[in-house]
Amino acid sequence: MRPPAASAHRAVTISDVAAAVGVATSTVSRALSQPGRVSEAMRQRVVAAANELGYYPNPQARSLILGRTQSLTLLIPDVTNPFYFGLIRGAQSQSKARGYRLLLVDTEELGGVEASYLDELHKSTDGVILAASRLSDDELAAAAVRLPIVTINRDVAGVPSVIIDTPAAAVQALDHLVSLGHTSIAYLAGPATSWSSRKRWRALQQAAKRHGVALQQLGPFAPTRQAGAAAADAILTTTVTAGLFFNDLLAIGALGRFAERGVVVPRDLSVVGCDDIFGADFCNPPLTTLAAPVEQAGRVATDMLLRSIQRRADGSAADGHHERLATYLTIRESTGAAPASTRSERPA
Amino acid sequence: MRPPAASAHRAVTISDVAAAVGVATSTVSRALSQPGRVSEAMRQRVVAAANELGYYPNPQARSLILGRTQSLTLLIPDVTNPFYFGLIRGAQSQSKARGYRLLLVDTEELGGVEASYLDELHKSTDGVILAASRLSDDELAAAAVRLPIVTINRDVAGVPSVIIDTPAAAVQALDHLVSLGHTSIAYLAGPATSWSSRKRWRALQQAAKRHGVALQQLGPFAPTRQAGAAAADAILTTTVTAGLFFNDLLAIGALGRFAERGVVVPRDLSVVGCDDIFGADFCNPPLTTLAAPVEQAGRVATDMLLRSIQRRADGSAADGHHERLATYLTIRESTGAAPASTRSERPA
DNA sequence: CTGAAAGCGCTAACAT
DNA sequence: ATGTTAGCGCTTTCAG
Numbered sequence: 001m002r003p004p005a006a007s008a009h010r011a012v013t014i015s016d017v018a019a020a021v022g023v024a025t026s027t028v029s030r031a032l033s034q035p036g037r038v039s040e041a042m043r044q045r046v047v048a049a050a051n052e053l054g055y056y057p058n059p060q061a062r063s064l065i066l067g068r069t070q071s072l073t074l075l076i077p078d079v080t081n082p083f084y085f086g087l088i089r090g091a092q093s094q095s096k097a098r099g100y101r102l103l104l105v106d107t108e109e110l111g112g113v114e115a116s117y118l119d120e121l122h123k124s125t126d127g128v129i130l131a132a133s134r135l136s137d138d139e140l141a142a143a144a145v146r147l148p149i150v151t152i153n154r155d156v157a158g159v160p161s162v163i164i165d166t167p168a169a170a171v172q173a174l175d176h177l178v179s180l181g182h183t184s185i186a187y188l189a190g191p192a193t194s195w196s197s198r199k200r201w202r203a204l205q206q207a208a209k210r211h212g213v214a215l216q217q218l219g220p221f222a223p224t225r226q227a228g229a230a231a232a233d234a235i236l237t238t239t240v241t242a243g244l245f246f247n248d249l250l251a252i253g254a255l256g257r258f259a260e261r262g263v264v265v266p267r268d269l270s271v272v273g274c275d276d277i278f279g280a281d282f283c284n285p286p287l288t289t290l291a292a293p294v295e296q297a298g299r300v301a302t303d304m305l306l307r308s309i310q311r312r313a314d315g316s317a318a319d320g321h322h323e324r325l326a327t328y329l330t331i332r333e334s335t336g337a338a339p340a341s342t343r344s345e346r347p348a
Numbered sequence: 349m350r351p352p353a354a355s356a357h358r359a360v361t362i363s364d365v366a367a368a369v370g371v372a373t374s375t376v377s378r379a380l381s382q383p384g385r386v387s388e389a390m391r392q393r394v395v396a397a398a399n400e401l402g403y404y405p406n407p408q409a410r411s412l413i414l415g416r417t418q419s420l421t422l423l424i425p426d427v428t429n430p431f432y433f434g435l436i437r438g439a440q441s442q443s444k445a446r447g448y449r450l451l452l453v454d455t456e457e458l459g460g461v462e463a464s465y466l467d468e469l470h471k472s473t474d475g476v477i478l479a480a481s482r483l484s485d486d487e488l489a490a491a492a493v494r495l496p497i498v499t500i501n502r503d504v505a506g507v508p509s510v511i512i513d514t515p516a517a518a519v520q521a522l523d524h525l526v527s528l529g530h531t532s533i534a535y536l537a538g539p540a541t542s543w544s545s546r547k548r549w550r551a552l553q554q555a556a557k558r559h560g561v562a563l564q565q566l567g568p569f570a571p572t573r574q575a576g577a578a579a580a581d582a583i584l585t586t587t588v589t590a591g592l593f594f595n596d597l598l599a600i601g602a603l604g605r606f607a608e609r610g611v612v613v614p615r616d617l618s619v620v621g622c623d624d625i626f627g628a629d630f631c632n633p634p635l636t637t638l639a640a641p642v643e644q645a646g647r648v649a650t651d652m653l654l655r656s657i658q659r660r661a662d663g664s665a666a667d668g669h670h671e672r673l674a675t676y677l678t679i680r681e682s683t684g685a686a687p688a689s690t691r692s693e694r695p696a
Numbered sequence: 697c698t699g700a701a702a703g704c705g706c707t708a709a710c711a712t
Numbered sequence: 713a714t715g716t717t718a719g720c721g722c723t724t725t726c727a728g
Binding site for chain 1: 359404405406407408409411412417419427428430433434436437440441444449450451452453454467468470471472600603604626627630631632633
C-alpha cells in the first residue's frame with residue numbers, strides 16, 4: 001500500500017511530519033535517522049505519521065549539511081563498448097548494496113571531458129571510479145587529492161586502483177600459441193594512450209624472447225570493431241601465423257574481415273582476443289581470449305572507493321593500494337596449429 | 349591550466365569569492381548565473397576570482413533552493429542485457445547535451461525495486477525514464493503524477509512514452525518467412541509481464557490468420573541466453589519450420605543449443621530474433637532480426653522527459669504523448685527456405 | 697547595479 | 713528524551 005501522494009505540488013517535509021505529530025523537527029529527524037536517541041513510542045508515532053503523509057527525505061538538503069551525497073560516479077570512455085558492461089553492473093550492484101547511488105558518465109574517449117567532469121563533480125559525488133582513464137599521471141594524481149578516486153587499469157602512485165592482470169594472461173596466450181607451433185606472432189596494439197596495451201606489449205616481448213619466437217607490434221588501433229578490419233588487413237601484410245589482439249572488439253572485427261577475404265581462422269591464422277566480452281563465445285569461430293573478471297573489478301573498485309572515502313572521513317592518510325585481479329586464458333576455437341606452409345602462401 | 353586546488357579541506361564557496369572581490373555573495377551569484385544583471389566589469393572581476401580560487405558551485409545547495417537537481421534517472425531491468433546499452437548511451441548523450449546528469453539504476457527485473465526507487469527518487473531527480481517497466485498500469489499512472497516519467501515500450505494512458513514498434517516489424521518477419529515457404533511457425537514468447545511480447549503476439553496472430561499459416565506460441569521464456577536453450581528444446585518438440593524469438597538474446601542462446609543438437613540453421617529451421625543487439629550480426633549464423641532503433645529511443649525519451657519537466661514547471665497539464673519509432677526487418681543468414689521434408693524428420 | 701537578509705530542508709550542537 | 717537555534721551554500725526578494 002503506497003501512501004497517498006502529496007497533493008499536487010509542495011512536497012512533504014520534515015516539518016509537516018513534525019506538525020502532524022506535534023513535536024519539533026529535530027525530534028522527527030532523530031526518530032528517522034538515529035532511532036536510538038528517541039523513545040520507542042515516539043519513534044513509532046513519527047514513522048507512522050511519515051508513512052501517512054508520504055514523507056521522503058530530501059537528499060539534497062541532507063547532502064548539503066552532511067557534506068556527502070551518498071552517490072558514486074563511474075566515468076567510462078564509451079558506454080557502448082561491451083567491455084564496460086560488466087564494470088557498470090559490478091559498480092552498480094555494489095553501490096546499491098552499500099547504500100549509494102551510481103552516476104554514470106560517458107567521457108567519449110576524451111581526456112578533456114574527463115578532466116572537466118572531475119572538476120565539476122567535486123561537490124556532487126563522494127567518489128569516482130575512473131575506467132581506462134585517458135588522463136596523464138600528473139592530472140590523475142592532482143585530481144585524487146581533491147576527490148577520492150579509484151582507477152581501473154591504471155597504475156599511478158598514490159591513487160588506489162584495480163588492475164586486471166592481462167599481461168600475465170597474455171603471456172599464457174603466447175605460451176599457448178607457441179605450443180601450437182607458432183613462431184611468428186603479431187600483437188595488434190590498442191590506442192597509444194592505453195596503459196594496458198603498453199604493459200601487455202612489454203610482457204609479451206619478454207615472453208617472446210624467452211621462447212625465441214618472433215613478435216612484432218602492429219597498430220595502434222582504436223578499440224573498436226571497425227578498426228578490426230584495418231587490423232586484419234595489417235596482419236595480412238605480414239607473414240605471422242597468429243595475432244594477439246588488444247581486445248575482443250578488435251578481434252571480432254578482424255574475424256569478419258578475415259572471412260570476407262577468405263582467410264580461414266584458425267586454419268590459416270590463429271586469433272586471440274582479450275577481455276572475454278559478451279559475444280566472444282558465440283562469434284564465428286568462438287574466440288580464444290583472456291577472460292577479464294570485469295564485473296568483479298567493478299565491485300572491487302567500488303569497495304576500495306568506499307574504503308578510501310571512509311579513510312578520508314577519519315582523517316587517515318590517503319592510500320595507494322593496488323588490487324590485482326588474475327586473468328586467465330580461455331581457449332575456444334579461434335586458435336589452432338600453425339599452418340605447415342608459410343602464411344604468405346595463404347589464399348588471399 | 350587548472351586553478352590551484354583548494355587547500356586540503358574546506359571547499360571554495362561563493363562567499364570566498366565574494367570576499368576576494370570585496371562584494372556581496374548575491375553579486376557573485378548574479379555574476380555567475382545571470383550575467384545580464386550585473387555590470388560587465390563586475391562580471392569579469394568575479395569570474396577571474398572564481399577561476400583563481402578554483403570555485404565550483406555546489407549543486408546540492410543550488411538544487412535545494414531551485415527545486416530541481418539537473419539530473420535524470422534511467423531505470424532499467426538489467427544492465428547486462430545488451431538491449432539496454434543503446435538506451436543508456438542515447439539517454440546519456442542526450443542528457444549531457446541538455447545539461448543534465450544521468451543516474452543509472454538497475455532494478456534487476458523486480459517490480460518492487462522499481463516501485464521503491466520511484467518513491468525515493470522523487471526528490472533527487474527531475475524525471476525518470478522507465479525502460480520495460482514491470483509495474484502495473486495503475487502503479488505507473490500513480491507514479492507519473494508525482495514525478496515526470498517517460499516509459500519505453502509501455503503504453504499507459506497519461507504517461508508519455510516511446511514505443512519501439514516491433515509488432516509492425518514482426519509482421520514483416522512473418523511475411524518474410526511465409527515468402528520462404530514456411531507454413532508452420534512458432535513465437536517464442538518473452539516474460540508474461542512483458543507488454544511488448546503480448547503486443548507482438550497479437551499482431552502476429554492477425555498476420556498469420558491473413559496468410560493462412562499455422563502459428564503457435566511457446567513459453568514464456570526469460571529474455572536471456574540461458575533460456576534460449578530451453579526455447580530451442582521447446583521448439584524441437586514441435587513440427588514448425590521457423591521460430592520468431594522474443595529477442596536476440598533468446599535467439600542467440602537457441603542458436604547455440606541448435607548447434608549442439610545438430611540442427612542446422614537455416615537449413616533445418618529458420619530463426620528470427622528481435623532488437624538487433626550487439627552480436628546479432630556476428631553470431632553464427634548472423635541473425636535475421638528486427639532492428640530496433642534503441643539509441644534513438646534513448647534520445648527521444650530524454651527529450652520527451654525534458655519537455656514534460658518543462659511543461660510541469662510552466663504549470664501546463666501533463667501530456668500523454670506517445671512517440672512510435674519504426675522498426676525494420678533486417679535479413680541476415682539465420683532464415684532460409686522452408687525444408688522440403690517436414691521438420692519432424694530432421695536429424696536430431 | 698549592488699547589498700542585506702531571508703530561507704530552501706535538514707542536522708547538530710546546545711539547552712532543558 | 714525532546715525542544716531551540718544556528719547554519720550548510722546558494723538564490724532571490726526587497727531595498728537602496
